[in-house]
Amino acid sequence: EAQVTQNPRYLITVTGKKLTVTCSQNMNHEYMSWYRQDPGLGLRQIYYSMNVEVTDKGDVPEGYKVSRKEKRNFPLILESPSPNQTSLYFCASRPDRLDTGELFFGEGSRLTVL
């Protein structure tokens, strides 16, 4: 089954404790991206990657890191989480085609930073 898998789905952590949210897709997509979703603010892009070893900042990259060492994986790293990073996070992917911009989303990771 074609899918984007995120882990963990739910996490409660404390300020300053490094954490990683993993994302893996099995569709051989070139493009991957991380979004956060907050009430009243909608989906905002954190980072994206056009292909292996190619990453770039989105609209809200502060406090986050990413890496793209393999095509299928795109982990999101919070080096020192803070309460304002409490949010619902979505990983998404798409093939690198110009005829559509459809994104395939993971199920989401709800993060709470105390």
Added chain:
Amino acid sequence: QKEVEQNSGPLSVPEGAIASLNCTYSDRGSQSFFWYRQYSGKSPELIMFIYSNGDKEDGRFTAQLNKASQYVSLLIRDSQPSDSATYLCAVKDTGFQKLVFGTGTRLLVSP
């Protein structure tokens, strides 16, 4: 900053009625427009996309695009309670690096 604007709602319609969801965008160069549906606590899923001015129909859904007015809409005919969700309008930016999402309109369809 390129923006996509939607009324947050909720938009309440009775079962069987037509629901009309609207979206405006600021980037006049945008070429591709998308409607995603998101149930509470779930991930967004694509309903329709539209590239050309005019209407595009798919089952009970019709997307309408007016590039001159920078306006895109989604009509849902014969609305069902299962259509109750948040509908996200998304616009592909001219650099193709990302989709810019609106904040969504919450639709409530009452039996």
